[in-house]
Each structure stands twice: as C-alpha cells, then as structure tokens.
Amino acid sequence: MPANATTRNTIKNNTIKELKRLGIYKPEFDGVISLYSLTCEQYFAVVKRFDIADYESRTPLALSFENLRNDILKQSAQLGLTPAGLKKITGIVDVKQKGKLAQALTQLE
Numbered sequence: 001m002p003a004n005a006t007t008r009n010t011i012k013n014n015t016i017k018e019l020k021r022l023g024i025y026k027p028e029f030d031g032v033i034s035l036y037s038l039t040c041e042q043y044f045a046v047v048k049r050f051d052i053a054d055y056e057s058r059t060p061l062a063l064s065f066e067n068l069r070n071d072i073l074k075q076s077a078q079l080g081l082t083p084a085g086l087k088k089i090t091g092i093v094d095v096k097q098k099g100k101l102a103q104a105l106t107q108l109e
C-alpha cells in the first residue's frame with residue numbers, strides 16, 4: 001500500500017486493486033474491505049500522535065496502537081493480503097512476491 005494512502009477511500013480503492021491483481025476480489029468482500037479501510041485510517045491517525053514514550057509507558061494510546069495493528073494484520077490475512085492469507089484462500093503464494101531462491105524452488109516442483 002503506498003505511503004500516502006491514509007484516507008479510508010484511498011485505502012479501500014488500493015485494497016480492491018490489489019485483490020483484483022491477485023485474482024481474488026469479489027464484491028462480497030466489500031464489507032470487510034470497508035472495515036479494513038476504516039481500521040487502517042484509524043491506525044494512521046494514532047500513528048500521527050504516537051510517541052515512543054507512549055509505548056514504553058504503556059499508555060492508552062500505545063494500547064490503541066497495538067490493537068489497531070493486530071486488527072489490521074488479522075483483516076489483511078482474512079482478505080488474502082498476506083502470504084499466509086493468500087495461501088489459505090488460493091492454495092498458492094504470489095510468485096512475484098517470493099525471493100529468487102523461492103521462485104527457483106517453485107520452478108523445480
């Protein structure tokens with residue numbers, strides 16, 4: 001996801017483009033994609049206010065940061081935007097995202 005994708009609509013549009021590129025987009029996913037986009041937008045808002053001192057002292061902001069980050073990872077996997085999530089959905093991992101050794105080993109199979 002591009003670094004400037006911090007608004008809900010931009011995140012949603014980029015997510016749909018990525019799912020289409022992976023060949024796993026379905027309109028039925030739009031509800032989850034909207035929730036994912038909102039969670040990402042909230043995460044970026046917290047990041048703007050975040051300070052390392054918050055994390056070290058375990059402030060409510062730091063806890064929000066951790067919870068949002070975990071939610072994003074879970075939702076990303078559910079949508080197939082992580083290697084494990086993609087493998088769970090399709091049974092394969094996107095070859096373009098593998099390293100050269102992994103690509104070579106895949107070709108040997």
